[in-house]
Amino acid sequence: MSVTDVVQTRDPDRLLPVDPATRDIARALYQRVADAPIVSPHGHVPAEWLARDVAFADPTALLVTHDHYVTRLLHASGVDLGDLGVGGAAVDPREAWRTFAERWHLFAGTASGHWIEDELHSVLGIDTPLSAATADAVYDTVQRRLGEPGFRPRALFERFRIDVLATTDDPLDDLQYHSAITDSGLSGRVLPTFRPDRYLDPDAVEFSTDLERLLSATGQPTTFAGYLEALRDRRAYFIAHGATSADHGIEDPATVDMSDTEAQYLFHDIVSGRATASQRAAFRGHMLVRMAGMSAEDGLVMTIHAGVVRNHSTATLRQFGPDTGHDFPRQTDFVRGLRPLLERHGLSYSLHLVLFAVDETVYSREIAPMASFYPSVYIGAPWWFLDAPDAMLRFRSAVTESAGFSRGSGFIDDTRAFLSIPARHDTARRVDAAFLxxxxxxxxxxxxAATAVIDDIVGPQPRRVFKL
Known part of the structure; x- marks a missing residue:
């Protein structure tokens, strides 16, 4: 079967209101921003892809294996993650694609189904509905596309009209790929993001080793003062290479303020291995306060992604490793958890603190009210399980009445799935047009007023919040 045998046209008014009069207004608002440049101040696309500009390997690696939204639902339906190539398992990519296509019906109504349809149609030029019968034909067409110069990472970056794309990077990364991109003449900016979690959490698997590496790389002694100076040193390095933000992925947004003397004694217990579980938690919480202080000093925007229990399935973690689809949301408490941090730094106009949640209840109860008082606090866009059309609408309803539109971050795609970036931003623009x-x-x-709002939130707003 040829991919042209069956053609399915995408609805140009998808996600817009059903009522004709409301839809007309939404359509006009959407059309104002449909082709606006993409500003993506937080994401996970590797800089290496754009620096080396190597063609994507195959359709399965591109659209299935590394997308935990896809693999988790397939796994729930009885597909072994290893059969999808998760965790580096060796697979025949065509067979894995067939498995995906045979179960394409599972994604009806899901955000990932919407994004993949958009990728296949808008990016790859395929209008054929995916199914068991069309699996091979679609696979072959996508594979041919990936071999064409216009479908390499840099060409797609230009085609997607990406003006700013932030990556997420280890503090000891030399950022050579970012330097190469800067020197290459790419039309938009690709900025590193400082992600220090593994150096701040004593419960991280290799914390002791990573701490030694950090101190050694910066020439600092094994003291709390030396540790702080090492982090400042690496933050300065990132800033010199274009970074505008530091990201913190935590389960519990609890913070702890303490004196320098208390922190020095606690650091000594951490390094010596004598610290109790409660002391290690206190250290994690205190380091968030210290990171906020550094952000107030050096200007890096501080983003906090909280409320996810990582690696919920021990058996899956052992077999396939982390980030393989078994991370789940939990309840969070930002008001009490962040109070020590905000008591110290919340009134600072130089600190931009962007809060992301996967617990929907905190948007109206906690984050929006906090952002409507603290000049430092901004509302992070719907993230992870909430970056879907209906959840986005609920988000707008939850935060707008108390905080308006100005206290938001603008849309954040937060993705490694490069081809989905325009689909995700398009979804957000349609939903915002519908809400307005x-x-x-x-x-x-x-x-x-609605026109002014939608013009602002797709570009100027994220530039202000993330100091771009």
């Missing part, structure tokens, strides 16, 4: 159109129809916002 409803406010206009209900007489709560004028059309001119």
């Amino acid at each position: 159109a409803r406010l206009v129809r209900e007489g709560r916002l004028t059309e001119s």
Whole structure:
């Protein structure tokens, strides 16, 4: 079967309101920003892809294996993760693709299904519905596309109209790929992001080794003062290479303030291995306060992604490693958890603290009210399990009445799935147009005000929040 045998046209008004009058307003708002450049201040696309510009290997590696949204749902339906190539397992990519195509119906109504349809149609030019019958034909067409110069990472970067793309990087990374990109003449900016979690958490698997590496690389002694100076040194290195933010992925947003003397004694117990579980938790919480202080000093935006229990399935972790689809949301407490940090730094205008949650209840109860008072606090866009159309609408309803639009981060795609970036931003723009159109129809916002809002949130707003 040829991929042209069956053609399915995508609805140009997808995700817009059903009511005709509201849809007309939403359509006009969406069309204003549909082709606006993409500003992506937090994501996980490896800089190496854009520096080396090597063609993507195959459709399975590109769209299935590394997308935990896809692999987790296939796994739930009875597919072994190893059969999808997860964790580096050797597979026949065509067979894995067939497995995916045979179960494509599982993704009906899901955000990942919406994104992949958009990738196949808008990026790869395929209008054929995916199924067991079309699996091989679609695979062959995608494979041919990936061999063409126009489908290499740099060409796609230009085609996607990406103006800013931030990566996520280890503090000891030499950032050679970022330097290569800067020197290559790529039209947009690719910025590193300082991600220090493994150097701040005493419970991290290789914390002791990583701490030694950090101190050795910066020439600092094994003291708390030396440790802080080492982190400042690496932050300065990142800033010199274009970084504008530091990211913190934590389960519990609890923070602890303490004196320099208390912190020095605690650090000594951490290094010596004598620290109890409660002391290690206190150290984690205190280092978030210290990181906020450094951000207030050096200007790096501080983002906190909280509330995810990582590696929930021990058996899956042992067999396939981390980041393989078994991380789950939990309840979080930002108000009490972050109070020590905000007591110290919350009133600082130089600190930009962007809070991301996967617990929907905290948006209206905690994050939006905090952002409507603290000048340092901004509302992170819907993240992970919440970056889907209906959840995005719920998010807008939850935060707008107390914090308005100005206290948000702008849309954040937070993805490694490079081809999904334009689909994710397009989804956010359609949802925001739909939400604003409803406010206009209900007489709560004028059309001119809605126009000003949607123009702002796709570009100027994330630039302000992330100091771009």
